[in-house]
Amino acid sequence: xxxxxxRLAFYVLAAFVAITVNFFLPRLTPxxxxxxxxxxxxxxxxxxxxxxxxxxYGLTDDPLFQQYLTYLGNILRGDFGRSLxxxxxxxxxxxxxxxxxxxxxxxxxxxxxxxxxxxxxxxAAWRRGGIFDRVAPPVLLFLGSFPYFFLALLLxxxxxxxxxxxxxxxAYSSVNPPPFTLSGIGDVLYHLIAPAFTVVLVSLGPWxxxxxxxxxxxxxxxxxxxxxxxxxxxxxxLFSHAVRTALLxxxxxxxxxxxxxxxxxxxxxxxxxxxxLGYSLMRAVSAVDYxxxxxxxxxITLSVLAANFIVDTLxxxxxxxxxxxxGA
Amino acid sequence: xxxHTSLKxxxxxxxxxxxxxxxxxLAGVAALSAPxxxxxxxxxxxxxxxxxxxxxxxxxxxxxxxxTARWVSTRTMYEPTMIQxxxxxxxxxxxxxxxxxxxxxxxxxxxxxxxxxxxxGEAFSADDVAFTFNLMKDNPGLIGPAAGAFGQYLSAVEAVxxxxxKFTFSTAYTPGLYAIVDQFIVPEHVWKxxxxxxxFENSEPVGTGPFxxxxxxxxxxxxxxxxxxxxxxxxxxxxxxxxxxxNDQVSAAVLSGNIDWGGLVPDPDxxxxxxxxxxxxxxxxxxxxxxxxxxxTDGALGDTTVRxxxxxxxxxxxxxxxxxxxxxxxxxxxxxxxGPFKDWIDPAVVEAGASWVNIDPDAANKMLDDAGYARGADxxxxxxxxxxxxxxxxxxxxxxxxVSASQIVAENLADIGxxxxxxxxxxxxxxxxxxxxxxxxxxxxxxxxxxxxxxYRNNMATSSVQPVGTASPNNQQRYGDPAVDELLAKFAASxxxxxxxxxxxELEGMFNEAAPAIPLYEQPDWGLYNTTRFTGFPNAENxxxxxxxxxxxxxxxxxxxxxxxxx
Numbered sequence: 001x002x003x004x005x006x007r008l009a010f011y012v013l014a015a016f017v018a019i020t021v022n023f024f025l026p027r028l029t030p031x032x033x034x035x036x037x038x039x040x041x042x043x044x045x046x047x048x049x050x051x052x053x054x055x056x057y058g059l060t061d062d063p064l065f066q067q068y069l070t071y072l073g074n075i076l077r078g079d080f081g082r083s084l085x086x087x088x089x090x091x092x093x094x095x096x097x098x099x100x101x102x103x104x105x106x107x108x109x110x111x112x113x114x115x116x117x118x119x120x121x122x123x124a125a126w127r128r129g130g131i132f133d134r135v136a137p138p139v140l141l142f143l144g145s146f147p148y149f150f151l152a153l154l155l156x157x158x159x160x161x162x163x164x165x166x167x168x169x170x171a172y173s174s175v176n177p178p179p180f181t182l183s184g185i186g187d188v189l190y191h192l193i194a195p196a197f198t199v200v201l202v203s204l205g206p207w208x209x210x211x212x213x214x215x216x217x218x219x220x221x222x223x224x225x226x227x228x229x230x231x232x233x234x235x236x237x238l239f240s241h242a243v244r245t246a247l248l249x250x251x252x253x254x255x256x257x258x259x260x261x262x263x264x265x266x267x268x269x270x271x272x273x274x275x276x277l278g279y280s281l282m283r284a285v286s287a288v289d290y291x292x293x294x295x296x297x298x299x300i301t302l303s304v305l306a307a308n309f310i311v312d313t314l315x316x317x318x319x320x321x322x323x324x325x326x327g328a
Numbered sequence: 329x330x331x332h333t334s335l336k337x338x339x340x341x342x343x344x345x346x347x348x349x350x351x352x353x354l355a356g357v358a359a360l361s362a363p364x365x366x367x368x369x370x371x372x373x374x375x376x377x378x379x380x381x382x383x384x385x386x387x388x389x390x391x392x393x394x395x396t397a398r399w400v401s402t403r404t405m406y407e408p409t410m411i412q413x414x415x416x417x418x419x420x421x422x423x424x425x426x427x428x429x430x431x432x433x434x435x436x437x438x439x440x441x442x443x444x445x446x447x448x449g450e451a452f453s454a455d456d457v458a459f460t461f462n463l464m465k466d467n468p469g470l471i472g473p474a475a476g477a478f479g480q481y482l483s484a485v486e487a488v489x490x491x492x493x494k495f496t497f498s499t500a501y502t503p504g505l506y507a508i509v510d511q512f513i514v515p516e517h518v519w520k521x522x523x524x525x526x527x528f529e530n531s532e533p534v535g536t537g538p539f540x541x542x543x544x545x546x547x548x549x550x551x552x553x554x555x556x557x558x559x560x561x562x563x564x565x566x567x568x569x570x571x572x573x574x575n576d577q578v579s580a581a582v583l584s585g586n587i588d589w590g591g592l593v594p595d596p597d598x599x600x601x602x603x604x605x606x607x608x609x610x611x612x613x614x615x616x617x618x619x620x621x622x623x624x625t626d627g628a629l630g631d632t633t634v635r636x637x638x639x640x641x642x643x644x645x646x647x648x649x650x651x652x653x654x655x656x657x658x659x660x661x662x663x664x665x666x667g668p669f670k671d672w673i674d675p676a677v678v679e680a681g682a683s684w685v686n687i688d689p690d691a692a693n694k695m696l697d698d699a700g701y702a703r704g705a706d707x708x709x710x711x712x713x714x715x716x717x718x719x720x721x722x723x724x725x726x727x728x729x730x731v732s733a734s735q736i737v738a739e740n741l742a743d744i745g746x747x748x749x750x751x752x753x754x755x756x757x758x759x760x761x762x763x764x765x766x767x768x769x770x771x772x773x774x775x776x777x778x779x780x781x782x783x784y785r786n787n788m789a790t791s792s793v794q795p796v797g798t799a800s801p802n803n804q805q806r807y808g809d810p811a812v813d814e815l816l817a818k819f820a821a822s823x824x825x826x827x828x829x830x831x832x833x834e835l836e837g838m839f840n841e842a843a844p845a846i847p848l849y850e851q852p853d854w855g856l857y858n859t860t861r862f863t864g865f866p867n868a869e870n871x872x873x874x875x876x877x878x879x880x881x882x883x884x885x886x887x888x889x890x891x892x893x894x895x
Contacts, residue, residue: 050801052470052475169570169572171548175543177547275385
């Protein structure tokens with residue numbers, strides 16, 4: 001358990017560093033939130049409004065360090081303040097409006113690419129040198145090397161705009177959020193297909209290739225020869241012995257990928273007009289919206305740290321070498 | 329999109345934790361996505377679908393004193409007392425029926441309509457108007473057309489009786505009329521109990537406007553329906569606002585016929601109108617001028633001769649053809665757009681100004697040669713300090729019409745020995761550089777205003793010049809002439825239209841002399857409409873109001889004129 005305590009201390013330190021960087025980094029870039037708002041939203045505001053906006057938004061000339069202490073205090077109390085680019089909305093309200101959809105789209109697409117990619121990789125390695133092995137990995141890598149924006153826009157154009165198989169946007173049909181019923185969930189899933197599919201399509205390649213390569217390594221191990229020699233059925237050898245071991249690197253990657261879910265699927269949100277936090281983050285950065293930026297960066301860093309901590313902790317349970325203190 | 333970077337070799341079991349993660353995620357989504365039961369929404373086919381707001385993660389913020397609150401706050405919910413109509417050039421009566429100046433221009437009296445009610449049924453009165461202005465006086469953080477009025481010229485606002493409001497001025501300032509009548513009015517009976525009006529989210533708005541009922545509200549769209557007590561007859565149920573994240577998606581929605589009003593498609597004659605000439609239309613009236621701004625704090629760029637020579641080298645028609653599909657006209661030497669200011673523009677100035685706004689690169693070269701800006705060995709001219717005349721022109725990337733105009737500026741100026749490099753930046757960085765005067769060349773437009781007063785103040789008055797490094801939206805080129813300040817003061821003290829016109833003509837002449845900014849072409853106000861379901865949109869044949877959704881005072885004029893087409 002000393003190992004977990006050490007890791008925990010490391011993560012607390014990392015979180016503190018991240019919180020600090022979140023504060024200083026946005027403020028190091030040149031820019032003035034009030035000017036940006038005047039320039040973006042109004043053609044009639046003048047210098048007086050500019051000064052008034054600064055005052056209203058609490059943009060003070062206090063020393064940066066003093067502002068930093070105030071910020072730390074607010075973070076500890078869970079007070080993220082009000083967004084400047086959606087003034088006077090609370091940052092927490094904006095995040096609450098988008099986070100569910102980010103998580104839904106992110107988790108669905110990451111888990112689907114993981115499951116499908118690993119299955120395809122295992123299949124390719126099992127029939128190594130076969131037709132499937134020769135065709136699938138290069139095709140998937142080819143798709144993955146497309147710029148995502150281009151591929152998504154192409155699919156949007158054909159399947160949503162021309163053929164109208166899928167909706168041209170939104171996460172559900174009604175304006176108010178859908179009811180939590182079978183038809184409501186179905187509606188949400190229907191809107192999820194096109195955006196999730198494009199993400200899966202471009203990210204499938206690495207999952208497949210990594211799984212295939214790990215499988216090939218495992219298949220040449222002595223214990224698999226032993227398993228076959230014992231007379232086990234090929235299916236049993238494949239699933240219980242080969243896949244189980246070969247999947248481990250992909251599982252580690254899954255931890256990292258899930259941590260990245262909150263950074264949002266910005267391009268997917270743009271192309272499929274899907275709600276989520278990615279677009280909010282882009283707008284926050286372009287509008288120099290410090291409070292919203294800080295809160296979003298905090299969510300991203302904390303979720304990456306949390307996902308990694310879970311992986312680290314599971315190592316202890318699953319890998320005897322870590323328990324013995326050799327490190328991961 | 330996810331790219332995993334490195335794969336560490338590390339064995340552990342997956343199924344249990346994976347399932348737990350997935351379940352936790354789905355439970356979270358379910359909890360967040362279903363906080364409300366489905367309500368009876370007004371059917372979408374009864375609502376005008378518009379493109380007005382970008383983005384998603386919408387929150388219920390309807391504070392009309394915040395420029396970043398929901399779009400409807402200042403376009404369907406709250407109303408001003410009068411509306412400056414940029415399509416007709418008239419000041420249309422709205423909550424007020426008219427105004428009157430005292431002879432000394434120190435008192436302005438507004439007479440209000442007596443048939444207006446707030447959406448909650450309470451009567452609208454002069455007290456609400458006086459309250460709104462005094463609220464802004466007590467809370468300088470409230471942003472609106474009249475923000476800052478008390479600091480500059482207004483001393484008191486009071487209700488004389490239920491339908492008369494008196495504005496007392498501390499100094500004669502007749503252009504203040506437009507700022508005052510443009511101000512959105514809020515109900516005293518609601519806002520007097522608000523602890524901090526600046527941070528008030530106003531999620532249950534009470535207004536005098538046509539659509540004040542939030543019928544349905546989702547994460548990236550909402551619909552707002554009729555105010556039961558609206559003071560004008562309405563023929564439509566309300567509006568539906570969809571947030572978009574990208575221009576291509578707006579185009580796709582517009583071309584699919586999913587939008588009734590708004591949006592922008594390139595080259596609309598071919599890409600849009602041709603799809604359904606009977607219903608699809610656009611109208612791009614022009615109410616401001618795109619100008620090339622040269623930072624006059626730079627040595628050579630501060631020289632009028634250099635700016636005029638640069639102007640002579642520019643091919644404005646090419647900018648219009650490439651940037652806005654030919655839908656504009658070159659700017660004239662007064663700097664004013666012809667449409668809204670036709671009564672103010674002095675034809676003599678326009679005629680005299682042809683000598684520096686019409687293309688003539690040979691004359692430009694001669695001017696620079698004569699003024700002593702000789703070409704160096706590389707063909708680039710050198711300024712009086714011996715530095716090569718090489719400048720950056722900055723524009724935001726993605727503003728395609730401006731980027732293409734800037735490219736043409738760079739090409740044209742190369743012909744007269746001035747080396748210009750186009751640098752596209754983020755909109756934020758561009759704003760920061762231009763507001764603080766830290767740039768060589770840039771593009772800009774003027775605010776839309778009722779008279780040319782603000783244009784000359786914001787481009788030529790010393791009062792609008794801030795030192796380099798101090799942010800200001802106006803006079804980015806930092807040109808100031810004390811004689812302009814004097815003329816503007818005379819204008820502001822006058823209530824006589826003839827006298828005001830004479831002063832503006834004089835200012836036009838000074839603009840023509842000094843070229844503080846270089847007019848390029850008139851900027852179209854983008855506007856598209858689709859009459860499949862709704863009719864009555866303003867257009868060139870029926871120019872009763874602007875079509876642009878971005879103006880705060882255009883849509884209010886349009887709502888009462890729209891009608892649902894019979895099925």
